[in-house]
Amino acid sequence: MTFVLSRRMRYLLLSLTIGSLAALTGTVYQAKRTAADQAAFPPPGRMISAKGVNLHLYCLGSGSPTLVLEAGLGENVLSWYPVHAKLAQTMRVCAYDRPGLGWSDPIAAAIQPEAVAENLQALLHNAGIAPPFVLVGHSRGGIYVRAFYHRFPEQTQGIVLVDSTHEQSPMHQYPYAAWDYRKQALQILFAEPLSWLGIVRMLGIADADRRPSPLPAEILVAKTAIQNRTDTAHAVVNEIAVMRQGLDPTTPPPGSLGNLPLLVLTAGNLVDPDIVAREAARAGKDVETEKVLAEIQQAEQDDLARLSSHSWHIIVNNSGHFIMQDQADAFVAAVREFVLDMPLVN
Template sequence: MRHGKQGTKPRRRGWRIVRAIAFGFCIIVVGLGSVGALWNYLAVRRDRANNPPPGHIYEVAGYPMHLYCTGTGSPTVILESGHGEDFTVWGKVQPALSKGTRTCSYDRAGFGWSAPQPGERDAAHIARQLHALLAVAGIDEPVVLVGHSGGGLYARVYAAYYPAAVAGLVLVDAYSPTPLPKPAFSRALDQHSWLQFAAVKTMVALGVARAASQCDEVPSGLEAYAGWIKASTCYYPVLDEYVREDNALGTSRAEGAKTGPFGSLPILVLSQDTTRPMPAFLQKRVSAADWAAYSAAHDEEQVAYLRLSTQSRRVVAKGSSHYLQYDRPDVVVNEIESLIGRNRQ
């Protein structure tokens, strides 16, 4: 018995040591997380203070919305960014288009320098907020509305709600309201779990993304926008707005499916080049057959847009990815200028 009691003491001491180490480790992790969160918060606050948004902030339904207009001339071109993105994605396009006509980009509610707004984040609500923003800004002439990706879906709904306010519609590799069946890998890429969003937000909020230099990444050719890009890249509340738009995507597609045709409205369909090689990040995960099936389905979606108007035209930007405005801004600018030229005749 005496030996048994003595044997328990080292074990108890051992557990106390383990618990002390675990507790100390937790304190270190919490401490580092707190320091990282504070670092990221102060860095974002500094970047946003040092890089105020260009253009103007307007009150829309009591909430600030950011609109950035450059150039002069008519018709005004309105640039609608893709799902979860802000005005900076048009940094290679807006300066060039502004040489010939007034061109405006903006931040949807909750992105960039526009405050979040209550209510749903579906295409109908987004279209109404854009219309209210343009009214407050005094842009009352018919505009050429350009929408990229999910923004193309929003632009289509806007054109249906406000036909008299739209002189032309440009769909830049736009989302389809009724997507065709796609390979399993493509569906998987489009699906995001709440756990993935939570993990990304945690990494951003705790400064992990900043420590990995992800907050300072600026796409080539957008150096003039570097300050604004860095000021919003790791502004983690934006991730909540991305989730809100993502959750409303099904509703937005249903709203888009009810639109059109648009009569003789000039419509320009700009599409990515699906004959380009498979992106490197997919090469170890996707078969050549799956990639070919995805490309064919995507092309069918883009061709279907031509049925929206008797004055529709499609251009494939050779060598481009989904982000035509990054890869082939020359094609985007030239084709929009051509549409404007025909509109002025």
Template sequence: MRTSRHSTLRTGLAAVAAIVVAAALAGAAYEQIGRYRAARDFPAPGKMIDIGGGRRIQLDCRGTGAPTVVFEAGLSVDGSLSWSAVQPKVAAHTRACAYSRAGLMWSDPSNAPPGARQAVRDLRAALANAGERGPFVLVGQSLGGLYSVGFTRDFGAEVAGLVLVDPSHPEQVERVAHFMTESRSMRSRIGVAFAPFGVLRAAAPALLPQPPHRSAHEMQAIRAFAPKSLRTQLAESDATDASLADVKGFRDLGDRPLVVLTAMAPYTAAELRGMKITSEQGRQVQAIWKQMHEEMAAWSSRGSHLLVADAGHDIQLDRPQVVADAVLSVVDAVRSNSR
């Protein structure tokens, strides 16, 4: 009797193992087909630029004129598409380039540690190898704002002006630490771990719902590359502290024209839940955020600070014309300097 029970158990375990293996193989096949279809159905806008080491960076440059505007996305999965509502408005007046960092959307991943240092090196290589020359006006949103500051530190001779769109501040963590506890979702890590088996691809519509300011085609492209981009986003998030520390000692932007935009729409209920704070604490955090941006505007003797009352953190999506106007004001100031 005991032998029979053991035999039944072994048979059951073998059946479960076979099902798991079959599911894994089916998921892996689903993921590979998804990657093929993503590349086929959503070709990279612009060009894929070889930056050496067997890696290519997607760079989308449009329009003509100087200075050239270079857009740097924040901590997101949409790469160059983060600026799809702003870039055409700017490209109508001057050269405008948006790109996807390593591992986002069409760009090849890197084995180097993610963060500010890698982003600056890759962007410089992509621009140089594509034949794009300064002077540049850098436009960075959120963490991309600090990447733009890091680029200015390392290649200042090529940077004529900046626009920082609701940017991160080097001291943001310690200044708001007493309001909230940092939380990086274990579900995100599990999802990334199982991405090779199609888990993230299947979950992409739920993880990345279509907001009102996005076209269906854009969302389809973003979701198609989500398994790759979400892995990169998580790695960049983990490297945030190092990126903040990297630019902490550099706060001198000279007399470059600078505009800092601050989102002032009250935090939504979902945002408050995500930050695990009350609405009153949200108002206090927003006041600190505003103060940090006032400080950043003073990093240049020609800095200005603009509050955007009806926009959330992604001002470039909520109020693209405001961002475009700020960029073109800096472009005009740079042109006036060169006359």
């Protein structure tokens, strides 16, 4: 018996064959480039097992309390490069990578802030780094360091929030930035498969130098290599999924920090209405919408500063979201003064 394929079926089979070969080629390309990147850029710190996962911990300096740096969404220890060594001139400073980010091993499931806090505590304990800790959280990291305090208050001597995310930010922002949250939903669907196929790498979507950056070229190259890992895409998707839970109107506000020493650093460029309007017009965005979002940002930062009865709030001028990069000297001076002015803990 002879089978004759229709022209449509032949085209379909040809398309499937070409698609399968392209997917295989992309997967091999991603795997080889990832292996080459791992060989070219070894971890600057040491790998410590914590709760069954190898996490990357990078400590400089000495003394007590230990300053612990918690990076923002999808970021790693290199985001602190401009300030890490400078702060370590007068104190011990430890940055680390959450699971799947930087040089840390991945985990399958998304984790809540409380679990992030427990992982961090286990990491510090297993590394032989004793409390007290002053926790520094940038962006999404601000939620994680507050979770650490609520889980381990006796180990926390103070907190620094660096343009920190507010737990209810998604709910506050959504009516004015619905499209951004729809894009997040698309990222959750497609980021990891596109990374597996090498498409994220080939298109430079995750490259660290896609926007002007004060980071040195060699740091940007290393950061790009790390961010192009499929493990990184998986971790970022997980973090975004947890962050989007803040869209729920029942999301509770940030918890009180009592009288814990608290320093809140706010990016001046993101709350100055004139700067916001000018940048919105330059980027072709709706000026009035961006001004409303800036007002929300200012209100949230003020709210965070009220979490403690022993707080300082500094608006850092001429700085975007990455204050520790845009205004490294001002950042170091403010954090150093904050730590030096703390009461001694026995």
